[in-house]
Amino acid sequence: MKVIKFGGSSLASGKQIEKVFQIVVSDPERKVVVVSAPGKRFSEDQKVTDLLIECAEQCLLNKNPKETLDSVLERYAIIAEELALTNGIIEEIRHDLSERLNGDRSKPDRFMDLVKASGEDNHAKLVAAYFRKQGIEAHYIDPQDAGLLVSDEPGNAQVLEESYGTLFSLRERSGILIFPGFFGYSKEGEVFTFSRSGSDITGSILANGLKVDLYENFTDVDAVYSVNPYIVERPKAIKELTYREMRELSYAGFTVLHDEALVPAFQAGIPVQIKNTNNPTAPGTRIVYERDNTNGPVIxxxxxxxxxxxxxxxxxxxxxxxxxxxxxxxxxxxxxxxxxxxxxxxxxxxxxxxxxxxxxxxxxxxxxxxxxxxxxxxxxxxxxxxxxxxxxxxxxxxxxxxxxxxxxxxxxxxxxxxxxxxxxxxxxxxxxxxxxxxxxxxxxxxxxxxxxx
Amino acid sequence: MKVIKFGGSSLASGKQIEKVFQIVVSDPERKVVVVSAPGKRFSEDQKVTDLLIECAEQCLLNKNPKETLDSVLERYAIIAEELALTNGIIEEIRHDLSERLNGDRSKPDRFMDLVKASGEDNHAKLVAAYFRKQGIEAHYIDPQDAGLLVSDEPGNAQVLEESYGTLFSLRERSGILIFPGFFGYSKEGEVFTFSRSGSDITGSILANGLKVDLYENFTDVDAVYSVNPYIVERPKAIKELTYREMRELSYAGFTVLHDEALVPAFQAGIPVQIKNTNNPTAPGTRIVYERDNTNGPVIxxxxxxxxxxxxxxxxxxxxxxxxxxxxxxxxxxxxxxxxxxxxxxxxxxxxxxxxxxxxxxxxxxxxxxxxxxxxxxxxxxxxxxxxxxxxxxxxxxxxxxxxxxxxxxxxxxxxxxxxxxxxxxxxxxxxxxxxxxxxxxxxxxxxxxxxxx
Missing domain, CATH: 3.30.2130.10 (VC0802-like)
Structure with missing residues (x-):
């Protein structure tokens, strides 16, 4: 069984989501799909998460967020149209967003987290709807139902240890599980988001909770490189490296995967495979507990x-x-x-x-x-x-x-x-x-x- | 003007003191001679300082120290005989020792310091007597008269800053000044000794106080070597090294000169010359503030x-x-x-x-x-x-x-x-x-x- 996580650029358009679908169904072991909010389609594009932050800020300043909100909805609408989904999903998202924006603003940090988290939450619903339309059994999973409990620290939630036991029972659910990244629920039932690279953290937590064989992390690069490509042209890709090596490298300039995100998978000894959504046949980079040293002293x-x-x-x-x-x-x-x-x-x-x-x-x-x-x-x-x-x-x-x-x-x-x-x-x-x-x-x-x- | 210090083995016998005399008078700049207690004449020999410690311990245990005391006096007597000195000096030393041993024992640490310090103090008197006998104007200098004030820490006295000013006036005294190493006086007039290599410390303090041009430290090796002779056979001698280099080397295994002893000379920027009493024409090693780097990166x-x-x-x-x-x-x-x-x-x-x-x-x-x-x-x-x-x-x-x-x-x-x-x-x-x-x-x-x- 595998947990497979896709970054924002992998889910930025209908075309990208079609690729994601092909990748997921090509391997029956790919059970849990962690979904980010729609990212950039081109370099000047805006990420949905950034639009949502703008929205929440406008609300907190008692400004009318309508224009920004429309931009958010338009992103989903374009994707739905590209994927020939019915209008029902967009209505669902519109309803969800209006509820969030009318929520309690007395604690601005928490309000911000609630609005931000909608990017992943709603996209997971959309992606699940598309998978079903393609004739595959797929379910959106509500992190609260699944038991992903976190500390009540806005923007820096920490997973609570007890979550892992509860999440394990997701293994029993049928079909493909589409899980929104980036946030969990406090014991009081409020939404709190993780720090940056939050969807990577969700994937890592699920990999640990479900005790899967592999955590696949799909992004937009072919591999982790042995050196910064801005310094050395066409550097060699790393096929396999250990957690320790990853941590030492990530300390100074290697930002493919935020190192804190790896901790839950690391603790359960689950290997992590970094792959490219746009080039899924490339071998990518595997992060493991131990590796053979056959290629010289330096990785x-x-x-x-x-x-x-x-x-x-x-x-x-x-x-x-x-x-x-x-x-x-x-x-x-x-x-x-x-x-x-x-x-x-x-x-x-x-x-x-x-x-x-x-x-x-x-x-x-x-x-x-x-x-x-x-x-x-x-x-x-x-x-x-x-x-x-x-x-x-x-x-x-x-x-x-x-x-x-x-x-x-x-x-x-x-x-x-x-x-x-x-x-x-x-x-x-x-x-x-x-x-x-x-x-x-x-x-x-x-x-x-x-x-x- | 130079301060010249001799170690215990350089003053262990009449023959050695004759060498010391020749060395001192061969250079009119050699004004202040710092004297250690008689050291070992051969490898199984006992140092006078060790005998004095034994003596003091016996007193503190209410045992009769006579036998040990006799050994101490015998060492001086042999030297006096070798140098053809009159019996007066030995009587003076006997009188001094008996006074010290009958001193206040209520504070054992201070009693110990008082007895220990006699080794240098009495030997300075003897050496001064010999210099005079050779027809040279030479004076024993009492550290209390000279104003060498120290903190009241038994066995670990620290020089008081105000000493330097007072010591400067020693420059005005005529003749060669024979100064006992290893101890000073507290403001209350009690004797306190320095830590190990105490005579090196005295020399260094005097070098600073008198603002001399050079502090010569005579010992029983030709030079500081570039590496431990037990590890590399016949290693190269170092002709010149900086304080910083000396300090870094002395940290791990170089024990010719205890690095703390150098501090007063170092603070006054006075170079230190290490030489061999038994081979005074060997160039020795000079410790300086700065040196030219002409001989490769490593010293x-x-x-x-x-x-x-x-x-x-x-x-x-x-x-x-x-x-x-x-x-x-x-x-x-x-x-x-x-x-x-x-x-x-x-x-x-x-x-x-x-x-x-x-x-x-x-x-x-x-x-x-x-x-x-x-x-x-x-x-x-x-x-x-x-x-x-x-x-x-x-x-x-x-x-x-x-x-x-x-x-x-x-x-x-x-x-x-x-x-x-x-x-x-x-x-x-x-x-x-x-x-x-x-x-x-x-x-x-x-x-x-x-x-x-």
Missing amino acids: GIASDQGFCSIYVSKYLMNREIGFGRKLLSILEEFGLSYEHTPSGIDDVSIILRENQISSELENEIKERIKTELQADEVKIEHGLALIMVVGEGMRRNVGTMARASKALAKAKVNIEMINQGSSEVSMMFGVKEQEEKKAVQALYEEFFAAVTV | GIASDQGFCSIYVSKYLMNREIGFGRKLLSILEEFGLSYEHTPSGIDDVSIILRENQISSELENEIKERIKTELQADEVKIEHGLALIMVVGEGMRRNVGTMARASKALAKAKVNIEMINQGSSEVSMMFGVKEQEEKKAVQALYEEFFAAVTV
Whole structure:
């Protein structure tokens, strides 16, 4: 049994939904279909979810949302027409939306969630109607009926553990189950949405709850690539990678699948297959618990800009119990999260995303560290890029660091920082932002030039 | 003007003191001579300081210290005889010791410091007497008269800032000044000793106070070596290194000069020359504020065993503000000091000296980290060695890491951990203890085979 999830662009038009239908019925194991709201048909198009947010905002400002509402309804109407569905489904959606928009506005966040969630909810009903019209037994599943319970955090709902047991009984239902993504219900029966990539989260939760064999995630790319295609032309696709590798890669620039979305499937040990709705015969990328290491030590290279480092030095720092803790406490008081803390004997650097720090805050931080820790020197350096070289195969591979650092030296890239040793599946290099591209290209050349991934 | 300090083995016998005299008078700039207590004459010999500690312990246990006291006096008597000094000096020392031993025992730590300090104090008097006998104007300097004020921490006295100003006036005194190392006086006039390498500390304080041009530290080795001679045979000597390099090297295994002892000289920017009393024409090693980088990127390689790592992993740890701080707080509550904290995305390792942790404590720490931080996994790995590759020249040298890691890969050494980036003058490798020797040899081969240091 499989859970199969389709993203917004895969469901943006009647033509796309026809593809989705063909994909689902081509494999009898595809039991549960998780549906997103209609996405963009072309790059300037608007997503239905964005229109719904606009709608809800207008209501909250006591403006008339009619025009925006009409745009939403028109999107569904066009799709229904393309799929030759009867007008009944559009009337149902119109009725649902008008009920939501007339709902309780006393808690704006919750009102927003209620309206936003309609994009997936109504599209699931439409998709189910189309499947039935094609002569297939298909049912829209109401997340509340199915027991998808979540915490009452607007825009950031967390699945409640007890949901998994209840969801398991969906296995008994007949036909194909069309399940709306992106939201669940609180114990009080209110709608709450997940954070971004919410439909991915729904699919992952259902995969766990139903204990399926595979979670298929259909999107609009053929595969996860070994490196950013904007940096290296036509990079190799990754056929298989582990959860750990995915997590390390997604940290810095790999955004095909939001890593938090994977957690429920990950916890149940269910593999995830990423595929392309527009090219379903392409093998795609499989995310697994374990994989064979037959293709060299490195599976992918990710990089991201926008980091800075806070350098603190103090003679004999090393002997001062509590120094590191006090330093981190100061950052915590400013609400800053940090990435790494490479250290020498008498100095330590804290690497963090620089968008967290204004220049005013920067001076305040410096001052506090100087005064409270009696540091000899505090300086902040901007414009760092972090490069992650990732692969389970480097775990016991003696020469990987030598190859990587040699490739960087050959490309005349100065390594500002190396962090290796805690994670067994990655090593991290810090370089100046203007050297990021050159560095990534050199590393790709070294590890992928003669390797099939 | 120079401050010149001699270690215990340089003053262990009449013959050695004759060498010291020749060294001092050969350079008119050598104004202040800092004297240690008589050290070992041969490897099974006892240091006078150790005999004095025994003496004090016997007193504190109300045992008769006579036999030990006689051994102390005998050491001085032999030296006096070798130097053909009159009996007066020995009587003076006997009188001093009996006064100290009959002193206040109500605070054992302070009594201990009072007795211990006599080793240097009396030897300074003897050495001054010998210099005078040789026809040179030389004066024993009482640290209390000179104004060497320290905090009242037995065995760990810290110099008080105001001492420096007072000590400066020693410049005005005529003749050669023989100054006992290892101790100072509290504001209340009590004796307190420094921590280990106490005479080095005295020399360093005097160098700062008198604002001399050079602090010469005479010991029993020709130089600081670029690597441990037990690991690499006949390693190259270092002619010049910076304070920072010295500090990084002394962290792991370089024990010629205790790094804390350097702080006062370091603060005043005074260079330190390490020389050999038994081979004074050897150039020795100079520790400076800045040096030219003409000899390759690496100046020395140090290593030390006995480290362990506490590995903590938790999925999405990276997003949890305060995780690192909480982890370090737990260690701090156990009074543990740590060395480095390399981190991945979802994991962090804490490297610390394993002699701090019993196996009982180990389980307690694990349990607390698991429970309080809800970590997915906590494991402790023992038997790590840290290797420091040090040199100011690597600051902007693109290929140093490539050379180092390639050398290790070639020697089939697996790198458990790399920490590079905060300190600009070192990089650190973690390896298994059984690979330490092989790793250091490979690195030495790479960086020193064709280089004169």
